[in-house]
Amino acid sequence: MIRPAREEDAEVLAHIYNQAMKPGIYATAFVTPVTRENRLVWLRQLCPPFGVWVYVSGSGEVLGWCSLSPFAPRANYPLIAEVSAYVEENHRFGSIGGHLLACMVIEARRRGFRSLVSIVFEKNVVSIAGCFEAGFQPRATLYAAATFDKVHENVSWIQKDLSAPDPPVLRRLLDALRAEEQ
Amino acid sequence: MNALPIRRQSISIRRLEPRDIGSAAAIYNQAIVSGESTYGPDVISEERLRNELFDAPPQFESYACDGNDDGPVYGWAALARHTHRDIYDTVAELMVFVSAEHRRRGLGRALAEHALSRAPQLGFRVLLLIVQPEPAFLLAWAMRHDFRSAGRLSGVLPVGERWQDILVFERFLEGSR
Numbered sequence: 001m002i003r004p005a006r007e008e009d010a011e012v013l014a015h016i017y018n019q020a021m022k023p024g025i026y027a028t029a030f031v032t033p034v035t036r037e038n039r040l041v042w043l044r045q046l047c048p049p050f051g052v053w054v055y056v057s058g059s060g061e062v063l064g065w066c067s068l069s070p071f072a073p074r075a076n077y078p079l080i081a082e083v084s085a086y087v088e089e090n091h092r093f094g095s096i097g098g099h100l101l102a103c104m105v106i107e108a109r110r111r112g113f114r115s116l117v118s119i120v121f122e123k124n125v126v127s128i129a130g131c132f133e134a135g136f137q138p139r140a141t142l143y144a145a146a147t148f149d150k151v152h153e154n155v156s157w158i159q160k161d162l163s164a165p166d167p168p169v170l171r172r173l174l175d176a177l178r179a180e181e182q
Numbered sequence: 183m184n185a186l187p188i189r190r191q192s193i194s195i196r197r198l199e200p201r202d203i204g205s206a207a208a209i210y211n212q213a214i215v216s217g218e219s220t221y222g223p224d225v226i227s228e229e230r231l232r233n234e235l236f237d238a239p240p241q242f243e244s245y246a247c248d249g250n251d252d253g254p255v256y257g258w259a260a261l262a263r264h265t266h267r268d269i270y271d272t273v274a275e276l277m278v279f280v281s282a283e284h285r286r287r288g289l290g291r292a293l294a295e296h297a298l299s300r301a302p303q304l305g306f307r308v309l310l311l312i313v314q315p316e317p318a319f320l321l322a323w324a325m326r327h328d329f330r331s332a333g334r335l336s337g338v339l340p341v342g343e344r345w346q347d348i349l350v351f352e353r354f355l356e357g358s359r
Contacts, residue, residue, distance in 0.1 A: 029267035072265040076222035080338045140333025140350045146269040
């Protein structure tokens with residue numbers, strides 16, 4: 001089940017985010033671990049139309065989260081959102097990431113966004129492949145722009161036009177999520 | 183701060199200072215309202231611009247061009263933070279704005295070239311330029327100064343009735359610290 005994040009989720013949000021900072025993961029542009037308090041402030045700042053959602057297992061455990069946030073390089077662009085999704089490290093490579101991505105597409109359309117952007121390390125091929133399956137397209141590559149663990153890394157900007165038809169993989173995920181909501 | 187102020191014919195360039203923030207914001211907002219900037223559709227407050235330019239690590243410098251008369255600045259440039267994310271400490275976004283009244287005198291070029299000359303000394307490895315597809319002379323300037331096209335985002339910036347693309351250019355700096 002996916003539901004909006006609550007303040008009591010702050011600790012697990014921080015835990016999962018910090019897992020993504022480990023060497024070799026290439027999933028976040030921050031290298032300083034975050035705290036529960038940091039995530040609380042962040043949750044309170046992400047007002048609609050932006051937001052945060054969590055993936056909860058059948059036993060009630062939060063196994064991942066996703067967010068729609070302002071596009072960091074131009075935070076006051078009105079109808080574009082930057083997507084982020086993180087999955088608890090023991091549950092990666094399953095279907096949770098896809099469900100979180102589908103959740104962001106559904107919520108973004110409900111909230112009137114025109115497009116979604118992901119800013120992602122080029123080395124994060126799993127994330128990029130998942131986004132491409134959901135209809136994101138490569139838009140820009142900043143070569144060696146980021147410095148991560150003293151190594152210069154390429155950063156890709158990929159974008160999904162929310163008015164364009166969805167690819168079959170995403171359509172199936174959207175249908176499943178909508179059925180769950182009902 | 184070495185080598186400042188510099189003079190280039192009648193053009194004087196110095197560090198932008200907090201006392202300039204009012205005229206710098208006015209120039210920026212002129213460009214925002216006329217749809218020339220990529221900042222976004224809403225004007226920027228003096229407080230926000232002050233935070234962006236002065237509440238940053240010291241390598242992120244900004245420069246002013248004025249009439250050398252304690253009056254408002256004619257234009258300004260900045261080596262600004264690309265985002266606040268940890269991994270971009272050695273990346274700066276080049277920003278240049280000149281008031282409508284003082285254009286076509288070479289001020290923008292002088293400001294940009296001054297910022298370009300400072301960037302390696304400040305330890306930057308990479309400069310970014312984020313612009314609209316027009317005017318063409320700006321793109322030509324970027325290419326002449328060794329910026330390469332990194333790509334574009336489609337239809338993200340509202341300008342009048344249109345949703346404009348933004349183009350991203352990237353330049354690697356030689357001789358950075």
